[in-house]
Each structure stands twice: as C-alpha cells, then as structure tokens.
Amino acid sequence: MIFFPTIFPDELLYSVFARYHRNSGNEGRKQTMNELFANPSTCSSIWFPSQLEELTRQIPGQVYTSEELIQNHTLIPYFTPFIPHERATRLMELVKSKISSSANMILGRAALSVKPKQKLLYCSECVQEDRTKYGEAYWHRCHQLEGVYVCTEHGSFLIQSRISHQVQGNRYQFFTLENVLVDTDEKCSIIDYSCEKYYKYIAVQSLYLLNKQLPSVGLNKIHTYYVSKLRSEGYVCRASNRIKWDRLISAFRFHYGDRLLTELNGMVRERDSWLHKLLRKPRVSCHPLRHILLLGFLGETVESMMDGLAEEKTINYEPFGHGPWPCLNKAANHYRQPVIVSCKITRCSRSGNPVGTFTCDCGFIYSRTGPDKADTDRFKIGRIKAFGSVWRMRHAELSLQKLSLRRQAELLGCDPQTIINQQRRMI
Numbered sequence: 001m002i003f004f005p006t007i008f009p010d011e012l013l014y015s016v017f018a019r020y021h022r023n024s025g026n027e028g029r030k031q032t033m034n035e036l037f038a039n040p041s042t043c044s045s046i047w048f049p050s051q052l053e054e055l056t057r058q059i060p061g062q063v064y065t066s067e068e069l070i071q072n073h074t075l076i077p078y079f080t081p082f083i084p085h086e087r088a089t090r091l092m093e094l095v096k097s098k099i100s101s102s103a104n105m106i107l108g109r110a111a112l113s114v115k116p117k118q119k120l121l122y123c124s125e126c127v128q129e130d131r132t133k134y135g136e137a138y139w140h141r142c143h144q145l146e147g148v149y150v151c152t153e154h155g156s157f158l159i160q161s162r163i164s165h166q167v168q169g170n171r172y173q174f175f176t177l178e179n180v181l182v183d184t185d186e187k188c189s190i191i192d193y194s195c196e197k198y199y200k201y202i203a204v205q206s207l208y209l210l211n212k213q214l215p216s217v218g219l220n221k222i223h224t225y226y227v228s229k230l231r232s233e234g235y236v237c238r239a240s241n242r243i244k245w246d247r248l249i250s251a252f253r254f255h256y257g258d259r260l261l262t263e264l265n266g267m268v269r270e271r272d273s274w275l276h277k278l279l280r281k282p283r284v285s286c287h288p289l290r291h292i293l294l295l296g297f298l299g300e301t302v303e304s305m306m307d308g309l310a311e312e313k314t315i316n317y318e319p320f321g322h323g324p325w326p327c328l329n330k331a332a333n334h335y336r337q338p339v340i341v342s343c344k345i346t347r348c349s350r351s352g353n354p355v356g357t358f359t360c361d362c363g364f365i366y367s368r369t370g371p372d373k374a375d376t377d378r379f380k381i382g383r384i385k386a387f388g389s390v391w392r393m394r395h396a397e398l399s400l401q402k403l404s405l406r407r408q409a410e411l412l413g414c415d416p417q418t419i420i421n422q423q424r425r426m427i
C-alpha cells in the first residue's frame with residue numbers, strides 16, 4: 001500500500017475502505033482487500049471489520065493503532081458498556097485479528113431483536129460541511145446506529161441511501177458516500193416527526209456512547225441502578241419488593257407512545273417483553289438502544305447513570321430510609337400515616353446534604369434535610385412547601401370558630417405567623 005486516505009472524524013471504517021478503493025483505481029474488490037489486509041479473501045462486515053492489526057501494519061508509516069481504529073471508527077464502543085467485560089475483550093480481539101468476523105455472534109446482536117437499519121444513512125448538512133472542511137462527504141459512524149435518525153450536529157433528520165449494510169462476503173462492495181449522492185434519495189420514511197424530541201435524545205445518547213468509549217459496566221451494577229431508580233419513582237412494591245409491572249408498562253407506553261415504540265421495535269407488553277428481560281436478574285445482554293429508552297423514561301442519561309455508578313454509594317442510597325413515608329399534615333385524617341410512596345431526593349447546594357421532598361395526595365408537601373439519623377426523624381418537617389386543599393379547608397373551618405391564634409396553629413401544625421399569612425391570602 002503506497003498511500004492510505006486520512007481518516008475523517010467519526011468516519012466508519014467501511015467508508016475509508018471505499019475511499020481507498022476508489023482512489024486506488026483497483027477494478028476488483030479482491031485486489032483492494034489484498035492491499036488492505038494482505039489477504040484477498042478477507043471478509044469484512046460494515047459494522048464489524050476484522051483483521052485490523054494486519055491493516056495497521058499495511059498502512060504506510062503505521063500511523064494508526066488497532067485500538068484507535070476500533071474506538072474511533074467502529075461501532076464497538078457503543079456496545080461495550082452493556083456487555084460483560086470478558087465478552088468485550090473477546091470482541092476486541094476478534095476484530096483485531098480474526099480473518100472472518102463473527103462479532104455479531106459474540107454480541108448476540110441477532111438475538112437482541114432490535115430492528116436493524118436496512119441501509120446506510122447520511123445527513124445532508126454534514127455532506128455540505130464535510131465537503132467544505134475535508135474536500136468530500138463520507139459515511140458517519142453515528143448515523144448508522146439503530147434508533148438514530150437525527151444528526152446531533154445539525155438537528156436534521158437523516159436521509160436513507162440505497163446502500164444496504166448487509167452486503168457481505170462476495171457481495172461486499174465499496175460505495176463512498178460521494179458515489180451514492182449522484183442518485184436521488186428519499187427521507188427515512190419511518191420517522192414520526194412528532195417524536196422529534198425522543199429521536200434527538202436517542203441520537204445524543206448514542207453519540208455519547210461512541211465518543212466516551214466507556215468500559216464494560218457490568219450487568220449486575222446496571223440492574224441495581226435501574227431498580228433503585230424505579231424504587232424512588234414508586235414502581236417497586238414496598239412489601240414484596242417486586243416491580244409493579246402494570247403501572248410501569250402503562251407509564252412507559254404513555255411516555256413514548258406506542259407508535260414510536262413500534263417504530264423502534266421496542267413495543268412492551270404485559271408479559272415477557274424486552275423491558276422484563278432488561279429488569280430481571282441480568283443473564284443476557286440487551287441492546288444499547290433498550291438501555292437508552294429505559295434511561296430516558298427514568299429521566300436519566302448515559303452520563304448521569306455513569307456518574308451514579310461511579311459513586312457506588314448512591315446506589316441503594318436511601319438517606320430517608322424506605323418508603324412509604326408519613327404525611328405530616330396535621331389537618332388530614334391520615335396524619336402520621338405512611339401514605340407517601342415516593343420521595344424526591346435533591347442536594348442542598350451549600351452543604352451537599354440530601355434534601356428529601358415528600359408529596360402527599362392531599363396536596364401537602366414538605367421537605368427535610370437528611371440524612372435521617374434516628375427513626376423519629378421521619379416525623380420531622382424541615383419546611384412546608386405546600387399546604388394543599390385538605391389543610392386549607394380545615395384552616396377555613398377553624399378560622400370560623402373563636403379560637404386563639406395559638407390554638408389554631410397548634411391544631412394545624414404550624415406557627416401562628418403562618419396562620420396570619422394564610423389568612424391574608426384568603427382575604
């Protein structure tokens with residue numbers, strides 16, 4: 001090999017090979033394969049190339065390491081955090097050395113049942129920008145990930161090319177993006193434009209996985225993280241410690257909408273869906289897109305999950321103990337009864353201490369700075385954030401009776417000044 005094209009940022013290796021093939025003027029792909037890998041019968045899949053060690057030896061000046069190529073130009077970093085460590089290592093080895101790649105088998109990707117994209121995609125604005133910056137357009141790696149239909153750089157919807165990614169073996173052909181752009185392409189037909197914010201979220205998370213090149217996290221750790229999040233959102237039954245599936249599934253479907261879930265092949269049903277697999281004691285790896293969908297539902301991101309996992313303590317960290325927590329509305333007939341199922345935990349910006357906010361169905365909301373040190377702390381109010389309708393009705397009742405301010409305050413569980421303030425508001 002006399003020359004090798006400069007690899008562009010986030011360029012798919014397949015794209016580099018296609019540009020090499022075009023620039024070389026080679027007629028057949030076998031000759032190109034021979035020059036790239038010193039082996040004419042190398043079979044390279046678009047997603048998971050193989051023999052990258054050999055390739056780095058062939059590139060003049062040996063300017064790239066195989067690790068660099070894998071991390072920056074293959075889809076492997078997208079999968080790594082969500083597969084067991086030893087499998088991630090095997091996958092790396094396979095892509096570096098083996099002649100025929102069976103990476104899909106290691107990943108168990110076929111069994112992951114996420115609808116694979118049929119064609120290579122591109123962003124028309126990236127095309128313009130890349131031509132200006134680099135002299136030509138190229139296939140971006142992040143645009144090919146499943147569930148990614150938006151360019152995070154430009155916010156525009158991606159365009160589907162006619163190039164099928166399933167070309168392998170003898171049918172493996174090299175198409176540069178510039179080759180393809182002479183044709184007319186249609187927009188991705190499956191896009192539901194009303195779900196734009198979810199598509200953007202998925203694209204941003206997917207790109208994050210590619211760029212951050214995170215290590216394998218460990219399925220058990222991720223599982224524990226999810227369950228603790230679900231618990232704090234009230235989706236885990238206190239008594240039995242089981243997930244409240246009915247509630248979770250209807251909330252999940254409501255969050256994304258059935259149409260989007262169907263488009264992403266991620267519809268969840270009452271029994272035995274991918275969500276069940278993801279939340280059961282982990283034995284199988286799930287597709288990264290599934291993890292992204294669950295994180296999005298939980299109001300989290302890959303980044304916030306990694307932060308949470310880094311601080312081991314935050315998992316199962318319950319500074320206010322287990323719920324349910326008592327309602328501390330003295331005006332309610334359920335005063336001091338454990339009726340509040342969820343506690344929102346934030347951090348005090350000054351001290352860094354956890355602050356729990358407890359919201360009752362009666363409208364009463366109180367917060368307390370933690371962590372609780374004794375059982376009796378459960379019945380302490382730091383600050384009342386809202387009194388709610390039950391409290392206000394009782395207050396109105398009491399103010400009609402001829403009671404002293406102090407007595408009213410005592411019956412309502414607040415200080416006399418609050419009674420005065422609330423009376424002013426009523427007038």
Ligand SMILES: [Zn+2]
Binds near residue numbers: 123125151152
């Ligand atoms: Zn773009």
Ligand SMILES: [Zn+2]
Binds near residue numbers: 364
């Ligand atoms: Zn209440």
